[in-house]
Amino acid sequence: MTDRGNEASPQTYARVAGVLYLLIFIFAGLSMTLQGKLVVPGDAAATVSHISASLLQWRISVAAEMAMFTCDIPLAVIFYILLRPVNANLALLAAFFRFAEAVIGSAIVTLHAAPIVLLNGSGYFRSLDAQTLQSLAILAIKLYDYGFGIALVSFGFHCLLLGYLIYRSTYLPKIVGALLTIAGVCYVLNSFALIVAPDAANFTFIAMLISGFPAELGLCLWLIIFGVNAARWKAVLLANNT
Helix, strand or coil: CCCHHHCCCHHHHHHHHHHHHHHHHHHHHHHHHHHHCCCCCCCHHHHHHHHHHCHHHHHHHHHHHHHHHHHHHHHHHHHHHHHCCCCHHHHHHHHHHHHHHHHHHHHHHHHHHHHHHHHCCCHHHHHCCHHHHHHHHHHHHHHHHHHHHHHHHHHHHHHHHHHHHHHHHCCCCHHHHHHHHHHHHHHHHHHHHHHHCHHHHHHHHHHHHHHHHHHHHHHHHHHHHCCCCHHHHHHHHHHCCC
8 A cells, every 4th residue: 555556446445445334234233133132121130141041142242343343444544545635634533533443342342251251150250159240241241331432432533524524525425424424423422421411322322323324324335336436536636635
């Protein structure tokens, strides 16, 4: 990527970005589906019982989360390449925000791995009674939820910048940029609501889903199907001397 004369075309980068985004959707969906079958809201004993009986299923869900956050790293780089013609500094900042989200997300995956260590009946935890093990496992799962909310703050700012850059680009659809900007605001508001105003978190969560899912899925599908307008991308790049 250091020699611009030998770089892949923006269309190639766009298609790779679309595939990476699709993989993120797949891994996220797999993880949520597998965990949703095991976690019983409001019933810690049932949740721990389900995880204990289906540790392999829980392990696969954790592996899917690891893969999801790993895909964010090359995607951050590719979005920088695609959007630097608009504003290189903002594109770099957007990449750093997504990279931060990936780092935080990868770190908090260890909290979802904690029940595997606690409930497999090995190591130092054999001396702990069942109730203590259940409490520790549920605590780890709850802390993951808060950690994910923290990761979404960085992701929200990434979406804000990404949406603005796409809206200004002329080689990607403005509607996707506008939707991503709105989604970014909702991501950030929901994350802070979890900490500051938990009673409002349900409302902000719904707003986040309504705005975020179509914005991200729309961008993913657009990149895979249409890519970018390569001629305009090159024209903007030359015009801004980037």
